[in-house]
Amino acid sequence: MSAFSAIGEERETDRDEFTPGIEPQATWCPGCGDFGVLKALKQAMPMVGKNPDEVALFTGIGCSGKLNSYFESYGFHTIHGRELPVARAAKLANPELEVIAAGGDGDNYGIGGNHFIHTARENHDMVSIVFNNEIFGLTKGQTSPTSPKGHKSKTQPSGSAKSPIRPLSLSLTAGASYVARTAAVNPNQAKEILAEAIEHDGFAHVDFLTQCPTWNKDAKQYVPYTDIQQSDEYDHDVSDRQEAAEIMYETESKLYEGEVLTGRYYVDEDRPSYQEEKSATGEMPDEPLAERYFDEDAEWERTADELLDYHK
Amino acid sequence: MTGQELIWRIAGGSGDGIDSTSQNFAKALMRSGLDVFTHRHYPSRIRGGHTFVEVRASNDDVRSRGDGYNFLLALGDSFARNPQEGAYYGNEEVKPLSENLHDLREGGVIVYDEGLLEEDDIADLNLEERAEENDWHVYPLNLREIAREHGREVMRNTAGVAATAALLGMDTSYFEELIQENMSGDVMEANLKVLDQAYDEVSEMDHDHDLTIPEAEAHDEDQVLLSGSNAIAYGALDEGCRFISGYPMTPWTDVFTIMSQNLPKFGGISEQVEDEIAAASLAIGASHAGVKAMSGSSGGGFALMSEPLGLAEMTETPVVLVEAMRAGPSTGMPTKPEQGDLEHVLYTSQGDSSRVVFAPGNLRECYDQTRKAFEIAYDYQIPAIVVYDQKLQGELRNVDEGFFDREPSGDPGSVLTEEEIAEAAHHESGKFQRFQHEPEDGSNVSPRSVPGQKDGRFLATGNEHNESGHISEDPQNRVFQMDRRLGKLDDIRTDLDENASHQTYHGPEDADHGILVWGSHQDTVFEAVDRLNENGHSVKALGVSDLMPYPVEEVSEWLESVDQALVVEMNATGQFRGLTQKEIGRFGPKLSSLLKYNGNPFEPHEIVEGFESSINGEELAANNMKYVPAAGD
Numbered sequence: 012m013s014a015f016s017a018i019g020e021e022r023e024t025d026r027d028e029f030t031p032g033i034e035p036q037a038t039w040c041p042g043c044g045d046f047g048v049l050k051a052l053k054q055a056m057p058m059v060g061k062n063p064d065e066v067a068l069f070t071g072i073g074c075s076g077k078l079n080s081y082f083e084s085y086g087f088h089t090i091h092g093r094e095l096p097v098a099r100a101a102k103l104a105n106p107e108l109e110v111i112a113a114g115g116d117g118d119n120y121g122i123g124g125n126h127f128i129h130t131a132r133e134n135h136d137m138v139s140i141v142f143n144n145e146i147f148g149l150t151k152g153q154t155s156p157t158s159p160k161g162h163k164s165k166t167q168p169s170g171s172a173k174s175p176i177r178p179l180s181l182s183l184t185a186g187a188s189y190v191a192r193t194a195a196v197n198p199n200q201a202k203e204i205l206a207e208a209i210e211h212d213g214f215a216h217v218d219f220l221t222q223c224p225t226w227n228k229d230a231k232q233y234v235p236y237t238d239i240q241q242s243d244e245y246d247h248d249v250s251d252r253q254e255a256a257e258i259m260y261e262t263e264s265k266l267y268e269g270e271v272l273t274g275r276y277y278v279d280e281d282r283p284s285y286q287e288e289k290s291a292t293g294e295m296p297d298e299p300l301a302e303r304y305f306d307e308d309a310e311w312e313r314t315a316d317e318l319l320d321y322h323k
Numbered sequence: 324m325t326g327q328e329l330i331w332r333i334a335g336g337s338g339d340g341i342d343s344t345s346q347n348f349a350k351a352l353m354r355s356g357l358d359v360f361t362h363r364h365y366p367s368r369i370r371g372g373h374t375f376v377e378v379r380a381s382n383d384d385v386r387s388r389g390d391g392y393n394f395l396l397a398l399g400d401s402f403a404r405n406p407q408e409g410a411y412y413g414n415e416e417v418k419p420l421s422e423n424l425h426d427l428r429e430g431g432v433i434v435y436d437e438g439l440l441e442e443d444d445i446a447d448l449n450l451e452e453r454a455e456e457n458d459w460h461v462y463p464l465n466l467r468e469i470a471r472e473h474g475r476e477v478m479r480n481t482a483g484v485a486a487t488a489a490l491l492g493m494d495t496s497y498f499e500e501l502i503q504e505n506m507s508g509d510v511m512e513a514n515l516k517v518l519d520q521a522y523d524e525v526s527e528m529d530h531d532h533d534l535t536i537p538e539a540e541a542h543d544e545d546q547v548l549l550s551g552s553n554a555i556a557y558g559a560l561d562e563g564c565r566f567i568s569g570y571p572m573t574p575w576t577d578v579f580t581i582m583s584q585n586l587p588k589f590g591g592i593s594e595q596v597e598d599e600i601a602a603a604s605l606a607i608g609a610s611h612a613g614v615k616a617m618s619g620s621s622g623g624g625f626a627l628m629s630e631p632l633g634l635a636e637m638t639e640t641p642v643v644l645v646e647a648m649r650a651g652p653s654t655g656m657p658t659k660p661e662q663g664d665l666e667h668v669l670y671t672s673q674g675d676s677s678r679v680v681f682a683p684g685n686l687r688e689c690y691d692q693t694r695k696a697f698e699i700a701y702d703y704q705i706p707a708i709v710v711y712d713q714k715l716q717g718e719l720r721n722v723d724e725g726f727f728d729r730e731p732s733g734d735p736g737s738v739l740t741e742e743e744i745a746e747a748a749h750h751e752s753g754k755f756q757r758f759q760h761e762p763e764d765g766s767n768v769s770p771r772s773v774p775g776q777k778d779g780r781f782l783a784t785g786n787e788h789n790e791s792g793h794i795s796e797d798p799q800n801r802v803f804q805m806d807r808r809l810g811k812l813d814d815i816r817t818d819l820d821e822n823a824s825h826q827t828y829h830g831p832e833d834a835d836h837g838i839l840v841w842g843s844h845q846d847t848v849f850e851a852v853d854r855l856n857e858n859g860h861s862v863k864a865l866g867v868s869d870l871m872p873y874p875v876e877e878v879s880e881w882l883e884s885v886d887q888a889l890v891v892e893m894n895a896t897g898q899f900r901g902l903t904q905k906e907i908g909r910f911g912p913k914l915s916s917l918l919k920y921n922g923n924p925f926e927p928h929e930i931v932e933g934f935e936s937s938i939n940g941e942e943l944a945a946n947n948m949k950y951v952p953a954a955g956d
Contacts, residue, residue, distance in 0.1 A: 015775030016741060032752020036794050067612070067774040079782055080794060083754075085774035087611055088784035088794075089604070090634050096601040100608030100616070101774065103592055104566060108612065108775050126604075129597040289592075296590045300565055301613035301773060303590070304735040311731035312589055314557040319724050322547035 014305030017064030018107045024062050026053040028083065035080035044144060044221025045074055047195025048113070049081050052140070054198075055205040061109050069098035071114030071123065073149045074223075075142035078113050092123025099135040099285075105301040106136070106286050109209065113140040117147055120156040120176045131185035131214050136284040138208045138215045141178065144223040152226035159267040177263040178218045179276055183256055188213035188279040190255070194220040194236055197273060204275065213284045220271070239274035249278045327537040328381040330392035331487065332426075333480075334419035336400030338370035344480040345376035346548075346719065347505070348487075351497035352380045353548050353721045356539030362388035362924070363717035367573070367657040371402030373418045382537050386685075386846035388718075390928040391426040393534055394491070396483045398466070399439030401476065417444040424448070430458045432532050434486050436479055438467025460532035462490065462525075469521045474513030481514045485521035491536040495522055545724040551689040551715030551843075552577035555645060556585070558693030559617055563733035564643070565591030566616040568605035570598055572624040573657045574716040575647040579619070599624035603631035606642045610635075611783060613773035615697060615735060619645030619709075622664050623654055626671070632706055633672035638783040639704035639758070639771070639808070641736060643696045648712040650922055659922030660713035662842055665898040668710045669871055675805065677812050679707040680870040684827060684845030686720050688868060690727065695823055701736025703768055703811045710870070712893070714843040714924045737770045744772050744779045754791040757781035760803040767810040816872040826877050830856060830863030836938065837885035838864040839878075839914070841892065841899045844925055848891055851930035862934065867899075873906040882910045887953070889937055891930055895920040897951055904954075916951040923947075 030053070039045050056066065066084035070076040072091035079086035089097045098112040119127045119141045130139065145162075147153040154164045154171045157178065161170040182190050189211040193201040201219070208215035239245040239258070247254045255277035262272040289295035296303075303309045331348065335341045342363065349359045357380040366372035379389045403416035420435050421444075427433070433454070435445075445463075454461050466482040474481075481502070488495050495518060502514045555578050559567075567586060569579040583593035592609075596602050599620045606618035620628060625646045635642045646668050650661035668680055679699050681692040689711060696707035739747060747770065748756040748763075755778065759769040772779025782792035787804060789795040819825070829849040834856075840848040845866035855862045865881050867874065882888060888910075890900040897916040904911055917933040919925055929948060936943050936950065943950045 014741065015773075017777040018775045020777075031754065031793075033750060033754060033791060033793055036796070064777050064780055065775055069608075077794075079784070083752075083780065085780050086782040086784075086792070087608075087638070088782060088786065090630055090785050093600065093604045093631065093634075096596065096604035097608035097611070100566070100568065100594070100605035101612040103594070104609040104612035104614040104616075105775060125597050126601055129601070294587045295592065296565075300590070300592060300609075301775070303565070304563070304613055304615070304733055304738070305740060309733055311561075311563055311733045313727070313729070313731045314560045314585075315724065315727040315729070317588065318557065318560075318585060319547050319727060322549045322553070323544070323724070 014302055015105070015107065017062060020062055020065065021060070022062065024057045026057060028063055029053040029056055031081065031083040038077045038080070038149070039074060040225045042224040043074070044195035044223065045078070045142060047198060047201065048140065048142060048219050048221060049078060051198055051201035051205050052082060054202040055209060058202065058206040059209045066109045066111065067101055069094040069101070069110070069112045071118030073115045073117060073147065075113055075115035075118065092118045092121065092126065094118065095123060095126040095130040095139065098137055099130055102135060102137055103286065105299045107299055110137040111140065111209070112137055113142065116141060116143045116145065116155050116157040120178055120181070127182070128185045131182045131187040131216060133285040134186055134188050134213045134282055136212055136214070136286055138205070138217065140205070140217050140219050142221050143178065143218050144221045144227060146223050146227040148223050148226055175267070177259070179259040180256065180263060182216040183252070183259060183277055187216045188282045189215035190277040191275045192218040192220065192273045194273055195222060197236055200238055200273060211278070213279070213282055234269045234271055236271045236273045239272050245272065249275050250280070252277065328379060328389065329394060329491065329534070329537055330377055330379045330389050331394040331396065332375050332377045332392045332423060333396045333398065333483065334373070334375040334423050335398035336371040336402045336419070337365055337368050337374045339398060339401055340477055340480045341374050341376055341398070344484060345378055347498070347501045348484055349378045349719055350548050351501055352378065353546055354497045354542055355494065356542040357382060357537060358385040359548065359719070359721050360385040360388065361719040364923070365658050371400055371415070373422050375419070375423060380537060382539055386850045387927055388924060390926045391428045393428045393431040394487065395423055395427055395431065395433045396487055397423065397433065397435040398479060398483055399436050401439060416440065417448070421448055424453065427457070427459065430533065432490060432534050433459055433461045434483065434490065435463055436466040436483070437463040438465040438479070462486070462528070464525065466521065469524065470517055473516040473520055478514055478517045481517045482521035485518045486525045489522050489525035490530060490532070491534060493536045543723070546721045547724045548719050548721045549686065550577070550717065550719050551683070551686050551711055552581060554686050554689035555693045555709060555711070556581040557727060558690040559643070559697065560585065560589060561729060561731045562615065562694045562697035563731065564615045564617050564697060565589060566606065566609040566614045568594040568596055568602045568618050570596060570602050570620065570624060572621045574649055574713040575619050575621045575624065575645060577716050578645050578647065599627035600630060603628040603642070603644065607631055607635050607640050610640050610642050611774070613735065613738060615701065615733070617643045617645065619647065621647045621649050622651045622667065625664065625667065629671040632678065633674065633676055634785045635706040636672070636676055636678060636808070637785045640783065641700040641704050642706050643700050644706060644708045646708055646710045647716055648710065650920070656922050658713065660843070660924055661894055661920060661922070662712055662892050663894040663898070663920070664710065665870070665894070665902065668708055669902065675809065677705070677809055678871065679705055679815060680710060681707070681825065682710045682842040682868050682870050683715070684842060684866045684868050686715070686722055687726060688825065689715060692825060692868060699815055701734070703815055704737060704771065705811055710842070712843050737768050739770050739772055739779070741776050744776055749778065750791045753778065755779045755781045756790045757792050758788060758790050758804065760790060760807065767807045767814055812872045819869055820874070820876070824874065824877065825868035826874055827866040827868070828863070829866070831861070832863065834863035835861040835886050837881065837888035838862060838930070838934065839867065839888045839890045839903065840864060841867045841870065844891060844893060847925050847927055848930055851927040851934070854927060854931050855934060870902065873902065875906055878903060879907055882913060887913045887915065889915055889917050889934055891917045891925065893919050893924065895949070911954040913953060915953045918949040918951065919947060921947050
């Protein structure tokens with residue numbers, strides 16, 4: 012029997028199972044878009060047939076990082092910007108776990124930008140949900156990497172001189188094999204996209220637009236969205252990298268003018284995940300590494316038997 | 324060490340094969356029945372510059388690089404010449420000869436490659452006159468020509484080794500064997516020819532020196548030649564470590580490379596990642612998921628790990644980090660040893676943080692204490708650091724293979740099985756009580772579960788948290804959790820005291836004076852202590868390898884027993900002396916320091932001189948060291 016019997020357990024689950032029976036320390040303000048992410052994630056879990064014990068959720072710091080307090084599964088609330096490296100090692104250690112990483116636009120496009128690029132580049136099989144509210148919320152309203160140029164905050168009182176990062180283009184260029192954007196105010200699309208991202212075999216980047224009613228009242232999160240998959244105007248082949256890049260460029264240019272597109276931008280079903288690439292080079296164990304530590308019959312070879320001849 | 328010894332120094336430019344040649348030379352000496360020890364000196368530069376390796380050999384226990392050396396093989400720096408333009412960078416090429424002469428002992432032998440060195444440059448060195456003064460025996464040989472005649476220029480290394488053998492009366496069969504083992508085809512054939520030719524030519528020459536290869540006992544076939552890095556890596560493997568993540572940085576790269584090359588054979592995973600923050604974070608992630616994991620770096624890279632180190636402590640995720648010190652601050656001297664990161668390793672990270680720190684004192688301790696670091700980290704759910712330096716990283720030493728003949732272990736420590744989780748405490752919501760205030764067994768360790776186990780769900784967070792892992796700022800909970808986490812250090816101290824003291828005592832128990840040392844200079848100090856006692860002093864030494872938790876009782880007792888103690892360490896500020904005073908809180912007036920921080924490890928005679936001038940109240944004559952008197956002196 013597996014040491015991890017929760018993994019792959021076939022049973023019906025419902026979204027309520029993913030609600031902790033512990034009152035979380037309230038940190039999300041009334042009307043916060045993060046509730047929309049939480050709801051969509053809870054709804055997606057039964058859709059993909061997962062139970063709380065087989066899901067490992069890694070979060071960063073800030074309001075988004077508190078997702079773990081509201082979501083019942085194995086959880087690891089890491090440090091600012093570091094949820095991806097912690098998460099991807101857990102996946103390598105036990106590839107059968109459902110690994111989800113969640114962080115804010117500061118975590119993934121700012122302080123942890125390097126990790127974001129490299130996790131996408133390597134195409135680790137996991138979901139990276141980025142709460143994009145164009146602001147640092149929990150530190151009380153400073154300009155974030157996605158804040159529009161000219162954005163005024165206490166730390167950039169004359170308005171930001173920086174152009175915002177383009178998250179979709181960034182992850183596409185870095186090598187993500189699934190890139191989508193959805194929004195807290197669009198719950199039906201959000202849960203579908205998250206379910207799809209979880210089932211995708213590779214790095215799935217979901218840029219999740221969330222509103223911050225406390226610190227970013229003017230942001231575009233309140234404007235209507237167009238779903239690119241529902242719109243006749245945008246008929247692009249999601250497996251075509253070039254087309255995806257063009258449409259991303261277009262929408263990211265217009266984002267701050269209030270024209271917001273959501274939906275799937277790019278899906279590459281063929282690109283092997285990092286774990287598959289690593290298996291191909293012979294540097295990935297066949298069985299989940301973590302299992303070994305629970306197996307009483309596991310053989311722990313001595314270096315004395317294997318390696319010392321070389322030194323004689 | 325008693326009796327005759329050879330300290331052979333091969334010098335050349337980086338990239339000229341000095342390192343590999345010296346390794347083979349050392350191995351050949353070991354196979355001929357001698358005890359060997361190597362010391363490596365190289366610049367932070369890929370090709371060219373001044374590089375040397377010393378191989379010290381004797382017929383009994385060799386513990387340090389020794390004092391100076393008695394055979395110089397100066398090969399010249401072939402990279403001082405730019406082959407494209409025929410440019411020649413002044414006397415750079417002659418450095419392997421000119422830069423090494425000051426440490427050559429009286430009566431020593433010099434072989435230099437006249438094929439590569441210009442006569443004019445040699446003339447500038449005043450070699451004849453100096454040879455006369457010091458009774459040096461100089462053999463200019465055209466090693467380059469022999470190499471070119473039978474193979475390629477780079478094989479002048481082989482020619483130099485053959486010349487050494489001919490001059491010292493060594494058997495070349497061990498070199499032949501190694502060439503046959505390590506090379507193949509034309510390259511092997513050519514090297515064998517170069518070896519033969521050079522040996523024959525030099526054998527026929529007239530010799531006027533006394534130095535010979537030390538007499539050897541029969542070779543014990545169970546001897547293996549390896550470095551501190553090998554021992555750390557093998558200790559980790561034997562303790563069931565199957566995951567490593569890192570970013571290259573000298574000298575940490577050594578352990579990282581050895582692990583990366585071997586982990587796939589053992590069914591493990593190695594990850595080279597984007598930076599050191601990621602490296603330590605990956606090790607934490609793998610450990611969280613149930614694997615025994617390790618990461619590490621050197622000073623600057625370890626600085627980046629300060630953040631994940633604190634996370635591991637707060638979330639009680641076991642992890643082992645290796646810190647391979649080099650001279651700092653900042654990037655410092657990348658290829659030179661120093662023991663300057665002690666305080667960095669002990670105290671980095673915010674808050675009242677705690678971790679376990681071991682500083683192995685030699686090759687064997689590298690293995691033992693790495694295993695212990697894993698054991699403690701996983702039993703007590705705390706980060707453990709193995710701190711060593713570029714000296715232990717770079718030196719090769721022979722040891723009996725039987726030393727490594729130990730039981731491997733994959734024990735993940737305080738991880739529960741699903742059956743045990745079912746019996747364990749849960750919150751009414753079904754959440755596993757991962758961080759209990761008062762664990763059932765009365766210890767400070769609350770057992771853990773691993774993602775994927777049924778009903779083991781918990782939240783790990785770097786924020787203060789309650790028993791289920793949820794963020795909490797409740798004052799009472801805070802005190803409970805802090806006390807429990809910090810209490811582990813006391814438990815570990817007790818555990819180490821009872822089961823695995825890592826302190827090493829040397830010299831007569833009733834000696835009047837003491838030398839206190841930590842880390843890589845332990846055996847050099849022990850050699851110096853033997854010499855001091857032979858000189859009529861009454862000295863003993865204590866090598867301290869547990870740095871946190873500090874062995875307060877053991878060191879206190881030892882300090883009680885001596886009149887005064889000289890603390891020997893390779894840094895400028897006496898960090899270990901400071902630690903000892905802080906931890907013990909007394910003995911300040913008994914402790915003085917002998918410090919060296921010029922990038923070169925202590926030689927035993929320097930410790931002898933430092934000690935003698937300290938007890939005689941004389942000023943230190945050597946200007947490459949610093950003496951700091953006791954507080955209040």
